[in-house]
Amino acid sequence: DQQVKQNSPSLSVQEGRISILNCDYTNSMFDYFLWYKKYPAEGPTFLISISSIKDKNEDGRFTVFLNKSAKHLSLHIVPSQPGDSAVYFCAASAEPGGNKLVFGAGTILRVKS
Amino acid sequence: EPEVTQTPSHQVTQMGQEVILRCVPISNHLYFYWYRQILGQKVEFLVSFYNNEISEKSEIFDDQFSVERPDGSNFTLKIRSTKLEDSAMYFCASSERTANSPLHFGNGTRLTVT
DSSP states (O other): OOSEEOOOSEEEEETTSOEEEEEEEOOTTEEEEEEEEEOTTSOOEEEEEEETTOSEEEETTEEEEEETTTTEEEEEESSOOGGGOEEEEEEEEESSSTTOOEEOOOEEEEEEO | OOOOEEEOSEEEEOTTOOEEEEEEOOTTOOEEEEEEEOTTSOEEEEEEEETTEEEEEOTTOOTTEEEEOOSSSOEEEEESSOOGGGOEEEEEEEESSSSSOOOEEOOOEEEEEO
Protein backbone atom coordinates (compact mmCIF):
# COMPACT_ATOMS: atom_id res chain seq x y z
CA ASP A 1 0.00 0.00 0.00
CA GLN A 2 1.85 3.08 -1.26
CA GLN A 3 -0.89 5.67 -0.88
CA VAL A 4 1.21 7.70 1.57
CA LYS A 5 4.93 7.93 1.00
CA GLN A 6 7.74 9.35 3.05
CA ASN A 7 10.70 9.03 0.74
CA SER A 8 13.38 10.09 3.20
CA PRO A 9 14.11 7.34 5.73
CA SER A 10 16.16 9.71 7.85
CA LEU A 11 17.10 13.35 8.32
CA SER A 12 19.84 14.93 10.40
CA VAL A 13 19.63 18.59 11.46
CA GLN A 14 21.65 20.87 13.69
CA GLU A 15 19.97 22.16 16.83
CA GLY A 16 18.33 25.54 16.24
CA ARG A 17 17.95 25.01 12.50
CA ILE A 18 14.80 24.16 10.59
CA SER A 19 13.73 20.55 10.07
CA ILE A 20 11.62 19.86 6.99
CA LEU A 21 9.91 16.49 6.70
CA ASN A 22 8.12 15.62 3.51
CA CYS A 23 5.22 13.40 2.58
CA ASP A 24 3.53 12.58 -0.73
CA TYR A 25 0.20 10.92 -1.31
CA THR A 26 -1.56 9.41 -4.28
CA ASN A 27 -5.20 9.18 -3.21
CA SER A 28 -7.01 12.37 -4.24
CA MET A 29 -9.86 11.48 -1.85
CA PHE A 30 -7.69 12.16 1.19
CA ASP A 31 -9.03 15.25 2.94
CA TYR A 32 -7.41 15.20 6.37
CA PHE A 33 -3.72 14.91 7.09
CA LEU A 34 -1.81 14.45 10.32
CA TRP A 35 1.73 14.25 11.61
CA TYR A 36 2.69 12.00 14.48
CA LYS A 37 5.92 11.69 16.41
CA LYS A 38 7.01 8.38 17.86
CA TYR A 39 9.69 7.58 20.41
CA PRO A 40 10.92 3.99 20.88
CA ALA A 41 8.60 1.86 23.04
CA GLU A 42 5.85 4.46 22.87
CA GLY A 43 2.80 4.94 20.70
CA PRO A 44 2.49 7.64 18.04
CA THR A 45 1.91 11.07 19.57
CA PHE A 46 -0.27 13.50 17.64
CA LEU A 47 1.55 16.68 16.61
CA ILE A 48 -0.50 18.67 14.14
CA SER A 49 -3.13 18.20 11.48
CA ILE A 50 -4.53 19.99 8.46
CA SER A 51 -7.78 19.78 6.58
CA SER A 52 -7.78 19.83 2.79
CA ILE A 53 -9.57 23.20 2.78
CA LYS A 54 -6.42 24.82 4.18
CA ASP A 55 -2.89 25.08 2.91
CA LYS A 56 -1.14 25.87 6.16
CA ASN A 57 -1.60 25.21 9.84
CA GLU A 58 0.71 26.36 12.59
CA ASP A 59 1.11 25.32 16.21
CA GLY A 60 4.08 26.74 18.05
CA ARG A 61 7.28 25.45 16.49
CA PHE A 62 5.37 23.14 14.13
CA THR A 63 3.87 24.16 10.79
CA VAL A 64 2.27 21.88 8.26
CA PHE A 65 1.96 22.92 4.63
CA LEU A 66 -0.39 21.23 2.17
CA ASN A 67 -0.06 21.45 -1.61
CA LYS A 68 -3.10 19.67 -2.98
CA SER A 69 -2.19 20.06 -6.63
CA ALA A 70 1.13 18.35 -5.99
CA LYS A 71 -0.36 15.93 -3.46
CA HIS A 72 2.40 16.90 -1.10
CA LEU A 73 2.62 17.97 2.50
CA SER A 74 5.48 18.95 4.70
CA LEU A 75 6.17 19.50 8.37
CA HIS A 76 8.47 22.32 9.41
CA ILE A 77 9.98 22.39 12.87
CA VAL A 78 11.61 25.67 13.84
CA PRO A 79 13.82 25.82 15.79
CA SER A 80 14.73 22.16 16.03
CA GLN A 81 15.62 20.83 19.46
CA PRO A 82 17.41 17.61 20.50
CA GLY A 83 14.16 16.40 22.10
CA ASP A 84 12.58 16.45 18.64
CA SER A 85 14.70 13.44 17.68
CA ALA A 86 12.15 10.71 16.93
CA VAL A 87 10.38 8.96 14.08
CA TYR A 88 7.84 11.19 12.32
CA PHE A 89 4.85 9.66 10.57
CA CYS A 90 2.62 11.30 8.05
CA ALA A 91 -0.96 9.97 7.93
CA ALA A 92 -4.06 10.69 5.90
CA SER A 93 -7.75 9.85 5.88
CA ALA A 94 -10.65 10.22 3.48
CA GLU A 95 -14.38 10.73 3.96
CA PRO A 96 -16.32 8.50 4.10
CA GLY A 97 -14.07 6.37 6.26
CA GLY A 98 -13.71 8.80 9.07
CA ASN A 99 -10.51 8.20 10.91
CA LYS A 100 -9.22 5.18 9.07
CA LEU A 101 -5.71 6.52 8.83
CA VAL A 102 -3.22 5.47 6.18
CA PHE A 103 0.32 5.92 7.44
CA GLY A 104 3.61 6.59 5.73
CA ALA A 105 6.68 4.55 6.58
CA GLY A 106 8.16 7.27 8.77
CA THR A 107 11.24 9.47 8.76
CA ILE A 108 13.84 9.28 11.53
CA LEU A 109 14.80 12.79 12.60
CA ARG A 110 18.06 13.33 14.47
CA VAL A 111 18.69 16.76 15.90
CA LYS A 112 22.32 17.24 16.79
CA SER A 113 23.36 19.56 19.61
CA GLU B 1 -3.22 15.34 29.95
CA PRO B 2 -5.66 12.43 29.38
CA GLU B 3 -4.10 9.44 27.72
CA VAL B 4 -4.94 6.06 26.25
CA THR B 5 -3.60 3.20 28.36
CA GLN B 6 -2.90 -0.32 27.15
CA THR B 7 -2.20 -3.54 29.01
CA PRO B 8 -0.13 -5.62 28.97
CA SER B 9 2.87 -3.89 27.46
CA HIS B 10 4.24 -7.23 26.26
CA GLN B 11 2.40 -10.51 25.71
CA VAL B 12 4.04 -13.76 24.71
CA THR B 13 1.78 -16.59 23.60
CA GLN B 14 1.99 -19.88 21.79
CA MET B 15 0.57 -20.36 18.33
CA GLY B 16 -3.08 -21.35 18.48
CA GLN B 17 -3.74 -19.71 21.83
CA GLU B 18 -6.24 -16.94 22.42
CA VAL B 19 -5.08 -13.52 23.54
CA ILE B 20 -6.95 -10.47 24.74
CA LEU B 21 -5.36 -7.06 24.50
CA ARG B 22 -6.83 -4.38 26.72
CA CYS B 23 -7.20 -0.66 26.32
CA VAL B 24 -8.71 2.20 28.28
CA PRO B 25 -9.53 5.02 25.84
CA ILE B 26 -9.68 8.69 26.81
CA SER B 27 -12.86 9.07 28.84
CA ASN B 28 -14.78 11.60 26.73
CA HIS B 29 -13.89 9.98 23.41
CA LEU B 30 -16.55 8.08 21.54
CA TYR B 31 -14.62 6.42 18.74
CA PHE B 32 -12.14 3.64 19.26
CA TYR B 33 -9.61 1.94 17.03
CA TRP B 34 -7.03 -0.78 16.82
CA TYR B 35 -3.95 -0.47 14.63
CA ARG B 36 -0.93 -2.68 14.39
CA GLN B 37 2.66 -2.41 13.25
CA ILE B 38 4.56 -5.49 12.22
CA LEU B 39 8.30 -5.04 12.74
CA GLY B 40 9.78 -3.06 9.87
CA GLN B 41 6.40 -2.28 8.31
CA LYS B 42 3.94 0.58 8.36
CA VAL B 43 1.32 1.20 11.01
CA GLU B 44 -1.88 -0.28 9.58
CA PHE B 45 -5.55 0.06 10.41
CA LEU B 46 -7.42 -2.93 11.81
CA VAL B 47 -10.83 -1.78 13.02
CA SER B 48 -12.88 1.18 14.19
CA PHE B 49 -15.68 0.97 16.76
CA TYR B 50 -18.49 3.31 17.71
CA ASN B 51 -21.72 2.96 19.64
CA ASN B 52 -20.95 -0.63 20.53
CA GLU B 53 -20.46 -1.82 17.02
CA ILE B 54 -17.77 -2.05 14.38
CA SER B 55 -17.80 0.95 12.02
CA GLU B 56 -15.19 -0.30 9.62
CA LYS B 57 -12.64 -3.08 9.43
CA SER B 58 -9.71 -3.87 7.21
CA GLU B 59 -9.00 -7.07 5.30
CA ILE B 60 -6.62 -8.05 8.08
CA PHE B 61 -9.47 -8.11 10.59
CA ASP B 62 -10.80 -11.57 9.76
CA ASP B 63 -12.92 -13.96 11.82
CA GLN B 64 -10.01 -14.60 14.18
CA PHE B 65 -10.29 -11.07 15.48
CA SER B 66 -13.02 -9.50 17.57
CA VAL B 67 -13.45 -6.32 19.56
CA GLU B 68 -15.60 -5.54 22.54
CA ARG B 69 -16.39 -2.75 24.94
CA PRO B 70 -17.31 -4.89 27.95
CA ASP B 71 -17.96 -1.93 30.25
CA GLY B 72 -17.89 1.86 30.20
CA SER B 73 -14.14 2.17 30.17
CA ASN B 74 -12.41 -0.81 28.57
CA PHE B 75 -11.99 -1.66 24.90
CA THR B 76 -10.54 -5.05 24.02
CA LEU B 77 -9.09 -6.83 21.01
CA LYS B 78 -9.31 -10.61 21.02
CA ILE B 79 -7.39 -12.91 18.71
CA ARG B 80 -8.95 -16.37 18.95
CA SER B 81 -6.21 -18.58 17.58
CA THR B 82 -2.95 -16.75 17.19
CA LYS B 83 -0.61 -17.30 14.27
CA LEU B 84 3.08 -16.51 13.98
CA GLU B 85 2.25 -13.64 11.62
CA ASP B 86 0.11 -11.98 14.29
CA SER B 87 3.33 -10.97 16.06
CA ALA B 88 3.32 -7.16 16.04
CA MET B 89 2.83 -4.03 18.09
CA TYR B 90 -0.87 -3.44 18.60
CA PHE B 91 -1.93 0.13 19.21
CA CYS B 92 -5.27 1.21 20.59
CA ALA B 93 -6.49 4.73 19.78
CA SER B 94 -9.47 6.92 20.46
CA SER B 95 -10.90 10.15 19.07
CA GLU B 96 -13.66 12.62 19.91
CA ARG B 97 -15.28 12.54 16.49
CA THR B 98 -15.20 10.32 13.48
CA ALA B 99 -13.91 12.85 10.99
CA ASN B 100 -11.21 15.51 11.08
CA SER B 101 -10.40 14.59 14.64
CA PRO B 102 -6.93 13.41 15.63
CA LEU B 103 -6.49 9.92 16.99
CA HIS B 104 -4.70 9.61 20.29
CA PHE B 105 -2.71 6.39 20.63
CA GLY B 106 -1.68 4.27 23.56
CA ASN B 107 1.86 2.96 23.99
CA GLY B 108 0.99 -0.36 22.47
CA THR B 109 1.13 -4.04 23.35
CA ARG B 110 3.96 -6.02 21.84
CA LEU B 111 2.50 -9.42 20.94
CA THR B 112 4.98 -12.22 20.34
CA VAL B 113 3.59 -15.51 19.03
CA THR B 114 5.98 -18.45 19.32
